[in-house]
Amino acid sequence: MKDFEKAELPFDIVPTSDHFDYLEALQNEEYYNKGIILQIIFEKEKEEFPSKVFSDLMNRLVLRTDSSVLTILCPLFSIEMPKGNSKFTTVRDLLLAIKYSIDDMPSSIQSQLLPKIGVFSEIVNNVDYVPDWFKLIIEDPLGNSRIQCNRIENISTLKDCYDSDPNVHADFFTRTEADCLEFDLILEIEERPNTLYGDNALEKIIELIQNSSKILGLTGAGISVESGISAFRNSGNSQLQNIWEKWNQDEMTYQNILSKKKIRDDYFEMHAFLKEQISKAEPNGSHHLFAQLKEKGKLLKVITQNIDGMHQKAGLSDDKVIEIHGSSRGVVCTKCRTLVEDPEKIYSQVKDCVLEGKSLPDELVTCKCGGVLKPNTISFGEELQDSKLIEARQQCRECDLMIIMGTRLLVSPVNQLPKLVAARNVPVVIINLESTPFDRNSVAVMNGKSGETCNYILHRLTSINNQER
Numbered sequence: 001m002k003d004f005e006k007a008e009l010p011f012d013i014v015p016t017s018d019h020f021d022y023l024e025a026l027q028n029e030e031y032y033n034k035g036i037i038l039q040i041i042f043e044k045e046k047e048e049f050p051s052k053v054f055s056d057l058m059n060r061l062v063l064r065t066d067s068s069v070l071t072i073l074c075p076l077f078s079i080e081m082p083k084g085n086s087k088f089t090t091v092r093d094l095l096l097a098i099k100y101s102i103d104d105m106p107s108s109i110q111s112q113l114l115p116k117i118g119v120f121s122e123i124v125n126n127v128d129y130v131p132d133w134f135k136l137i138i139e140d141p142l143g144n145s146r147i148q149c150n151r152i153e154n155i156s157t158l159k160d161c162y163d164s165d166p167n168v169h170a171d172f173f174t175r176t177e178a179d180c181l182e183f184d185l186i187l188e189i190e191e192r193p194n195t196l197y198g199d200n201a202l203e204k205i206i207e208l209i210q211n212s213s214k215i216l217g218l219t220g221a222g223i224s225v226e227s228g229i230s231a232f233r234n235s236g237n238s239q240l241q242n243i244w245e246k247w248n249q250d251e252m253t254y255q256n257i258l259s260k261k262k263i264r265d266d267y268f269e270m271h272a273f274l275k276e277q278i279s280k281a282e283p284n285g286s287h288h289l290f291a292q293l294k295e296k297g298k299l300l301k302v303i304t305q306n307i308d309g310m311h312q313k314a315g316l317s318d319d320k321v322i323e324i325h326g327s328s329r330g331v332v333c334t335k336c337r338t339l340v341e342d343p344e345k346i347y348s349q350v351k352d353c354v355l356e357g358k359s360l361p362d363e364l365v366t367c368k369c370g371g372v373l374k375p376n377t378i379s380f381g382e383e384l385q386d387s388k389l390i391e392a393r394q395q396c397r398e399c400d401l402m403i404i405m406g407t408r409l410l411v412s413p414v415n416q417l418p419k420l421v422a423a424r425n426v427p428v429v430i431i432n433l434e435s436t437p438f439d440r441n442s443v444a445v446m447n448g449k450s451g452e453t454c455n456y457i458l459h460r461l462t463s464i465n466n467q468e469r
Contacts, residue, residue: 034143034172034173035139035140035141035142035143035172035173036138036139036140036143036144036145036170036171036172036173037137037138037139037140037170037171037172037173038137038138038139038140038145038146038147038162038168038169038170039135039136039137039138039168039169039170040057040060040091040134040135040136040147040167040168041134041135041167041168041169042054042057042131042133042134042135042167043132043133044130044131044132044133045132050130051128051130053167054130054131054134055127057091057134057167058090058091058092058095058123058127059090059091059092060090060091060147060148060168061088061089061090061146061147061148062087062088062089062090062091062094062138062145062146062147062148063087063088063144063145063146063147064086064087064088064094064138064140064145065086065140065142065144065145065412066083066084066085066086066412067083067140067141067142067144067145067412068083068138068139068140068141068142068145069081069082069083069138069139069140070094070098070136070137070138071135071136071137071138071139072095072098072120072135072136072137073134073135073136073137074119074120074123074131074133074134074135075119075131075132075133076118076119077117077118077119077120079098079102079120081098081101084381085253085380085381091136091147092124092127095120095123095124096124097250099120099121099124101255102117104253104255104256104259119131143172147168147170148168149161149162149164149165149168150164150165150168158170159172193427193441193442193443195439195440195441195442195443195444195445196443196444196445197444197445197446197447198446200444201429201444201445201446202444202446202453202456202457204429204443204444205403205429205431205444205446205457206457206460206461206464208401208427208429208443208444209293209298209401209403209457209461210461210464212298212400212401213297213298213400214298214300214398214399214400214401215293215298215299215300215399215400215401215402215403216300216301216302216303216395216396216398216399216401216402216403216421217290217299217301217302217303217304217402217403217404217405218302218303218304218402218403218404218405218407218414218417218418219286219302219303219304219305219306219311219404219405219406219407220304220305220306220405220406220407220408220409221305221306221406221407222405222406222407222408222432222433222450223284223286223287223306223310223405223406223450223451224281224306224308224310224406225406226284226286226406226449226450226451226452227281227282227283227284227287227308227310227451228277228280228281229274229277229278229281229308229310230242230273230274230277246270246273247266247269247270251263251266252266252267252270252379252380253379253380253381254379254380254381254382255381257372257374257379258334258372261359261362262359264360264365264372264374265353265359265360265365267374267375267379268346268347268350268360268365268374268375269350269354271328271347271375271377272347272350272351272354274307274308274328275328275347276351278308278309278310278328281308281310282313283310283311283313283314284451284454284455285450285451285452285453285454285455285456285457285458286405286406286431286450286451286454287310287311287313287314288314288315288454288455288458289454289457289458290302290311290314290316291311291314291315291316292458292461294315294316294320295315299316299320300395300398300399301320301321301322301395302316302320302321302322303322303324303392303395303414303417304321304322304323304324304325305324305325305407305411305414306323306325307323307325307326307327307328307377308328309327309328309329322388322391322392322395323388324378324384324388324389324392324414325377325378325384326375326376326377326378327376327377328375328376328377329343329376330343330375330376331343331346331373331374331375331376332373332374332375332376333367333369333371333372333373334371334372334373334374335367335369335370335371335372336367336369336371338367338369339376340373346364346365346373349361349364350364384413389413392414392417393417393420396417396418396420396421397420397424399421399426400426401426401427401428401429402418402421402426402427402428402429403429403431404418404428404429404430404431404432404436404438404442405430405431405432405450405454406431406432406433406450407432407436408432408434408435408436408437409436409437409438410437415437415438418438418441418442419438419441422441422442427442427443427444428441428442428443429442429443429444429445429446430442430444430445430446431446431448431450431453431454432445432446432447432450433447433448433449433450434447435447
């Protein structure tokens, strides 16, 4: 395994707007042995040109992963933001997002923060303002967060890069046992498998399926795209519009959905759009493979990040599918957690309102208890159901093969699940259009459309079964 100290320098790849899925651009390795604490430290009295230095720091690029805790300190003000949404942005825009988060906090919390928020507001709103001092701290047990450094020639390691920058510091730390339990991390430097690719990978996947009896699936948006359902980003299909191209991702937070009627309306409209696609979609080879494995008594369960119910439409029962991000089939009250009896009636009225250019009636999106209704899916800033995550982890501890399809493994905590399987020396195989950070920890990787690949696998398995009769 690559030593953490010899990792790539931060932001060797020039970031673009396409790189919001930052791990594709920046994370070429996974680091099992170290966490990282990053700091931007500014002290006005120590700088010869404080305005220039502070402006430069505010424009530095920041990669904050969703495993990190963020702390902001400045005169008279401090705030700690717990683990939350990932961000790949500038420092100033990151601070602006925090300011918006404060604006959306309950009034009881705002009343404590607002009397002290003056300097922080000046930093965010006034590009010419220079505070007496400022500190930003990112503590990331996974070690994947980054702050852009000044370019220095003849610097070869990540540590040296940060050591050479007077305003950006990095400390590497050994994770605690609690960190390891939270993220299901493997501290030992284990032997990686000799990963197979191409035709060799395909043959290995078929062999493993034949010899396994407790197969666990892990699926993502890529398999739904092949059925004509839009992904939230990077659909990989020029005929499908990505969801976050049509709606504003940054606005669709759980807190905003609860507190802002317009965003709640947009969220329902977005799901009505998806449900229209889902109603016309049919399962493809990826879904049919798992259905066939279930018929053969080989399937443990499928953990899916998808909300479309395509696995059930292909023939799996609800108890065989762990919908880790929820389901678009339901509408739930965020207060009493009651599921609406007839969600289709709500979506039908949503579509009518959208066509007529009207806002949704309050009574349509309000529960009898007075709580806010929303599609029964996980929004940004909303925690996963503990029961589903616990069940998913338990399946990872029981399976004898994991098949990953249609996901780049960028979203936590789902992207940590393969580690649980690999830690038991159980084979993990990946069928995906693009590479993933876990490829080199997998026994076999087949890059291509999962539906087409699975159709071939199904054909081969049928032929083998016929020959054995």
